[in-house]
Amino acid sequence: MTTIKDLARIAGVSVTTVSRALNGYDDVNEETRRKIKRVAEEMNYRPNVLARSLVTKKSRSIGVILSEINRAGAKDAMLYEILCGINDRASELDYDILLFSTNPKKQLSKSYSDLCKERNVEGAIISGLRVNDQYLQEVAVDTSFPCVLIDIPAEGNNLGHVTTDNVQGARMAVRHLVELGHRNIAMINGHNEASVSQQRLNGYRLELEKHGLPFRTELVYNGNFSEEGGGDAMHLILRNHPEVTAVFTASDLMVLGALRAVERSGGKVPETISIVGYDDIVIASYCSPRLTTVRQDKYEMGYQSAQLLIDMLEGRNIQRKIVLHNELIVRESTSPLRKSN
Amino acid sequence: MTTIKDLARIAGVSVTTVSRALNGYDDVNEETRRKIKRVAEEMNYRPNVLARSLVTKKSRSIGVILSEINRAGAKDAMLYEILCGINDRASELDYDILLFSTNPKKQLSKSYSDLCKERNVEGAIISGLRVNDQYLQEVAVDTSFPCVLIDIPAEGNNLGHVTTDNVQGARMAVRHLVELGHRNIAMINGHNEASVSQQRLNGYRLELEKHGLPFRTELVYNGNFSEEGGGDAMHLILRNHPEVTAVFTASDLMVLGALRAVERSGGKVPETISIVGYDDIVIASYCSPRLTTVRQDKYEMGYQSAQLLIDMLEGRNIQRKIVLHNELIVRESTSPLRKSN
DNA sequence: CGAAAACTCCAAAACGTTTCGGATTAAAAA
DNA sequence: TTTTTAATCCGAAACGTTTTGGAGTTTTCG
Numbered sequence: 001m002t003t004i005k006d007l008a009r010i011a012g013v014s015v016t017t018v019s020r021a022l023n024g025y026d027d028v029n030e031e032t033r034r035k036i037k038r039v040a041e042e043m044n045y046r047p048n049v050l051a052r053s054l055v056t057k058k059s060r061s062i063g064v065i066l067s068e069i070n071r072a073g074a075k076d077a078m079l080y081e082i083l084c085g086i087n088d089r090a091s092e093l094d095y096d097i098l099l100f101s102t103n104p105k106k107q108l109s110k111s112y113s114d115l116c117k118e119r120n121v122e123g124a125i126i127s128g129l130r131v132n133d134q135y136l137q138e139v140a141v142d143t144s145f146p147c148v149l150i151d152i153p154a155e156g157n158n159l160g161h162v163t164t165d166n167v168q169g170a171r172m173a174v175r176h177l178v179e180l181g182h183r184n185i186a187m188i189n190g191h192n193e194a195s196v197s198q199q200r201l202n203g204y205r206l207e208l209e210k211h212g213l214p215f216r217t218e219l220v221y222n223g224n225f226s227e228e229g230g231g232d233a234m235h236l237i238l239r240n241h242p243e244v245t246a247v248f249t250a251s252d253l254m255v256l257g258a259l260r261a262v263e264r265s266g267g268k269v270p271e272t273i274s275i276v277g278y279d280d281i282v283i284a285s286y287c288s289p290r291l292t293t294v295r296q297d298k299y300e301m302g303y304q305s306a307q308l309l310i311d312m313l314e315g316r317n318i319q320r321k322i323v324l325h326n327e328l329i330v331r332e333s334t335s336p337l338r339k340s341n
Numbered sequence: 342m343t344t345i346k347d348l349a350r351i352a353g354v355s356v357t358t359v360s361r362a363l364n365g366y367d368d369v370n371e372e373t374r375r376k377i378k379r380v381a382e383e384m385n386y387r388p389n390v391l392a393r394s395l396v397t398k399k400s401r402s403i404g405v406i407l408s409e410i411n412r413a414g415a416k417d418a419m420l421y422e423i424l425c426g427i428n429d430r431a432s433e434l435d436y437d438i439l440l441f442s443t444n445p446k447k448q449l450s451k452s453y454s455d456l457c458k459e460r461n462v463e464g465a466i467i468s469g470l471r472v473n474d475q476y477l478q479e480v481a482v483d484t485s486f487p488c489v490l491i492d493i494p495a496e497g498n499n500l501g502h503v504t505t506d507n508v509q510g511a512r513m514a515v516r517h518l519v520e521l522g523h524r525n526i527a528m529i530n531g532h533n534e535a536s537v538s539q540q541r542l543n544g545y546r547l548e549l550e551k552h553g554l555p556f557r558t559e560l561v562y563n564g565n566f567s568e569e570g571g572g573d574a575m576h577l578i579l580r581n582h583p584e585v586t587a588v589f590t591a592s593d594l595m596v597l598g599a600l601r602a603v604e605r606s607g608g609k610v611p612e613t614i615s616i617v618g619y620d621d622i623v624i625a626s627y628c629s630p631r632l633t634t635v636r637q638d639k640y641e642m643g644y645q646s647a648q649l650l651i652d653m654l655e656g657r658n659i660q661r662k663i664v665l666h667n668e669l670i671v672r673e674s675t676s677p678l679r680k681s682n
Numbered sequence: 683c684g685a686a687a688a689c690t691c692c693a694a695a696a697c698g699t700t701t702c703g704g705a706t707t708a709a710a711a712a
Numbered sequence: 713t714t715t716t717t718a719a720t721c722c723g724a725a726a727c728g729t730t731t732t733g734g735a736g737t738t739t740t741c742g
Contacts, residue, residue, distance in 0.1 A: 001458070003698055014722045019700060029720060046459045050400070051698035054391045054727045061439075071425050071640045075623050080421040083440075084412050091442045096460060098402075099438040101428045117342070118387045119437060256627070282416050286597070288629040299412045344728055355692045360730060370690060392728035395697045 002043045011039045022047070053120060061096040062309060063121035065112055067128035069101060075227070076253050076281040078298050079127065082150065085302025086125055093310050100124075111138055113145050122313050123147060125305045130193035148309040150301055152195050160308045162301055162322040166196050169294040169326035170203025171210075173248045173276045176292070176328055178211050181337035182246035182274060186219040188233040188258060190250045194225070200250050200278065219244065223254040230254025234261035238273075245273060245337055252277040252284045252293055255333070259287070270335035280329055289332035296326055343384045352380045363388070394461060402437040403650055404462035406453055408469035410442055416568070417594050417622040419639050420468065423491065426643025427466055434651050441465075452479055454486050463654050464488060466646045471534035489650040491642055493536050501649045503642055503663040507537050510635040510667035511544025512551075514589045514617045517633070517669055519552050522678030523587035523615060527560040529574040529599060531591045535566070541591050541619065560585065564595040571595025575602035579614075586614055586678055593618035593625045593634055596674070600628070611676035621670055630673035637667055 008015045013032060021028045021036040039045075053059040064086055066079050073079050090097050098121050100112070112135050116124050123146035129136060136154060139147050143157035151163045177185050187204050190197040205215045221236055223229035230249060237244055238261065249255045255277040262269050269275055269289055277284060280295035304322050311318050349356045354373060362369045362377040380386075394400040405427055407420050414420050431438050439462050441453070453476050457465050464487035470477060477495060480488050484498035492504045518526050528545050531538040546556045562577055564570035571590060578585055579602065590596045596618035603610050610616055610630055618625060621636035645663050652659050 001698095004700095005698075015699085016701080016722055016724095017720085020721090023700085027720060032720080044455075046455055048395075048461065048698050049459055050391050050395045050461050051727085052700070054389075054395060054698080054729090055700045057727080059391070064440075069425060069428060071422055073425070074418040074422050077415040077418045077421060077623075080418060081412055081415050084410060084414070087410060087440060087442045097440040099405075099428060099440050101432040114385075114387055118390055120389065120391050282418075283624055283627045286624045287627045342728095345730095346728075356729085357692055357694095357731085358690085361691090364730085368690065373690080389728050392697085393730070395699090395728080396730045398697080 001048075002045050004045075004047070006043065007036065007039055007045055010043070011036050059120045059122055060094065061098055061121050062090060062306070062313075063098045063100050063116045063119065063124035065100045065115075065124055065126045067126075075283070076251070076279060078279065078281065081298035082127060082302035082305075085299040085304070086306045087302075089303045089306035090310070093306070095306075095310060111135060113138055116145060123309045125150065125302075125309055127151065130191075131195050131198075132193050146309060146312045148305045148312070150305055158312070160305075160312055160320045160322075162304050162308060162324070163196070164296045164301065164324045164326050166199035166326075167203040167206065169278065169296070169328075170200040170248065171207040172326065172328040173278070173294050174204055174207035175211075176276060176330065176334065177246040177248065177274060178207070178213070180246070180274065180334060183213060183337075184219075184241070184243045184245055185213070186221070186237045186241060186244045186247040188221050188223045188230055188237075188247055188249040188254050190225040190254075191222050197222075197250055204248055223249070223251075223257070225251050225254060227253050227257035229257065231257030231261040234258035235265070238262070238265045238267065246334070247273065247275050249275060249277050252279045252281045252291055255291055255293075256283065256287065259289075259333075269333050271338070274334040274337075276328075276334055284329075285331065291329075292331045292334040293329050294326050295329050297324055300324055342389075343386050345386075345388070347384065348377065348380055348386055351384070352377050400461045400463055401435065402439055402462050403431060403647070403654075404439045404441050404457045404460065404465035406441045406456075406465055406467045408467075416624070417592070417620060419620065419622065422639035423468060423643035423646075426640040426645070427647045428643075430644045430647035431651070434647070436647075436651060452476060454479055457486060464650045466491065466643075466650055468492065471532075472536050472539075473534050487650060487653045489646045489653070491646055499653070501646075501653055501661045501663075503645050503649060503665070504537070505637045505642065505665045505667050507540035507667075508544040508547065510619065510637070510669075511541040511589065512548040513667065513669040514619070514635050515545055515548035516552075517617060517671065517675065518587040518589065518615060519548070519554070521587070521615065521675060524554060524678075525560075525582070525584045525586055526554070527562070527578045527582060527585045527588040529562050529564045529571055529578075529588055529590040529595050531566040531595075532563050538563075538591055545589055564590070564592075564598070566592050566595060568594050568598035570598065572598030572602040575599035576606070579603070579606045579608065587675070588614065588616050590616060590618050593620045593622045593632055596632055596634075597624065597628065600630075600674075610674050612679070615675040615678075617669075617675055625670075626672065633672045633675040634670050635667050636670050638665055641665055 004015055004018050007018045017028055018036055021033040069079055087097060098119055100115055125148045127150035129152055146158045148160040153161060189201055208215050221233035223233040255275055258275060259269060262273055267273055277291045277293035280293045284291035284293050308322060345356055345359050348359045358369055359377055362374040410420055428438060439460055441456055466489045468491040470493055487499045489501035494502060530542055549556050562574035564574040596616055599616060600610060603614055608614055618632045618634035621634045625632035625634050649663060
């Protein structure tokens with residue numbers, strides 16, 4: 001590897017001058033600069049980022065912490081799309097991405113922020129934390145490290161936050177069902193430690209009340225955001241609440257499980273029961289029936305996260321909270337209430 | 342940030358001793374070591390990886406170059422699963438992952454290997470390159486940089502290579518169709534610049550010949566690995582070759598498009614035409630009909646890539662070529678040839 | 683008891699950059 | 713002509729580690 005010293009020697013100038021020439025300072029003669037650039041080109045010189053970062057304290061890299069990035073995630077590909085967005089924007093702005101995984105072993109010995117500091121990333125984007133994760137406290141307290149959280153509301157000095165409007169999303173879903181004539185609408189939620197669950201539940205309640213329908217806690221089941229959990233929840237709903245003709249589900253993945261449960265019980269979607277999901281994952285438009293769902297733009301969430309974090313890193317003072325809108329996609333898993341129900 | 346100097350000062354020893362104590366050298370008194378460790382703990386000391394790497398020349402990080410990591414990839418989530426595998430193994434072995442994207446702009450100004458050298462990764466895993474990519478030459482010539490290629494056969498000093506047995510996979514698919522009674526079997530392939538396409542085509546031909554069936558080039562269409570391309574190819578097959586009763590397709594994604602084309606033409610899968618896909622992407626088991634396909638273990642490919650690269654980095658002399666087996670998954674998109682065809 | 687060996691420790695150099703504070707020379711102004 | 717100013721350049725320090733090559737003690741052994 002050729003270093004800046006080699007360049008200096010060959011070009012017959014000092015190391016300082018090479019550095020300043022290559023970095024575009026204006027106290028170097030244009031002719032000298034040209035010569036240095038030529039030599040650098042010829043010798044295929046690449047500055048060593050480690051050395052540079054060591055002195056400038058800027059690594060131009062950001063950490064991406066995706067909790068539970070595992071094969072199961074392939075089903076909804078949510079993390080993938082978020083990652084794509086982050087990657088695209090970061091790369092446009094010439095930042096590199098360090099991917100941190102958090103396997104259980106590490107989690108015990110090293111906190112995320114230690115991980116980040118050690119690796120000299122300038123900031124981090126974090127997704128998939130539960131609201132009671134200990135790291136949240138850590139990050140909120142330690143204001144020295146810039147973070148952007150995805151789908152976790154948190155205030156703090158060096159904290160940013162991007163999410164979608166989950167209340168609005170849930171309301172759209174419920175309104176759609178109400179407009180189709182449904183009155184007994186259950187909900188399959190994720191789990192209580194997810195901020196999005198709390199918000200979607202809230203939206204569900206608000207929209208019901210707006211239409212003068214009672215909010216009944218016994219109609220809300222948690223499916224833990226998993227296919228299996230969704231199936232179990234649906235099973236309970238069918239068994240315990242035969243009056244229910246529609247259910248709002250907090251993720252498409254859970255709908256997939258619910259679909260099976262309905263089938264097993266001899267019912268049919270949407271004929272005997274309407275379901276609206278959340279996320280608009282890829283499978284949603286390929287499975288049968290195709291899912292009516294609330295689309296979240298995961299890619300955009302990633303893209304905006306990267307933008308926000310880098311804005312923060314570079315000292316631009318902008319809105320630290322970004323809320324994206326959702327969109328209701330009507331497909332085949334919902335239909336008007338039939339008299340026969 | 343507390344540095345090693347701070348520790349030395351507080352602990353009352355030299356910087357050297359702190360370094361050696363923390364790194365487990367045995368020329369430091371156990372009592373001294375304990376004290377140093379205690380101080381380090383108290384001051385929440387984290388070694389600066391930049392500084393360390395600068396002198397050791399080891400960054401304990403690997404680059405992952407996924408060409409075309411974009412939202413479209415969410416459909417098959419292949420890259421995601423590969424990435425998961427890489428991530429899991431790398432993290433188990435305590436390596437960090439630097440994610441490199443290759444947008445067209447950068448590609449022109451900087452080659453992958455420059456990118457890697459500049460960023461001081463010790464080696465790279467590369468996926469998604471076409472066999473005629475200029476970087477392949479680059480990488481084959483420049484033996485100084487350890488690389489593992491996924492699905493690209495290449496020999497070289499510092500080169501590793503993991504793939505699945507595409508010939509065998511294709512043969513299984515075709516044999517399955519033959520055993521179902523089909524005689525006129527078309528193929529929808531990817532594109533000619535993909536190594537896997539070449540191999541699958543080869544497997545298709547070999548298996549046909551084994552069963553005494555003619556290999557007819559006019560029955561092979563390229564669908565460019567895209568849903569749309571698969572649809573177009575299927576359209577042509579249906580129009581030009583009404584005798585065809587089964588098609589082997591080089592990716593599930595293309596099957597999805599083909600399914601639509603069949604539907605538009607008034608046919609039905611598998612009743613009027615049988616299709617077997619490749620990859621076993623997530624959608625394959627959710628779409629309708631569920632896809633008979635050749636499963637590749639993408640996660641394992643990633644996992645093995647990481648293992649192989651790190652073996653190479655750490656000087657272990659092992660087999661540089663890893664070929665995983667595929668598995669035929671029979672679902673609903675294939676059925677025995679009917680007399681009515 | 684003296685020499686060798688073992689045990690602890692450390693100063694300084696090195697890694698490849700950037701940056702600070704001038705120094706030298708040439709051009710412009712007085 | 714002398715003084716300012718502008719244009720170029722450079723030496724040395726700094727970033728936070730690891731490593732080299734010893735040096736000073738203490739222990740062991742003949």
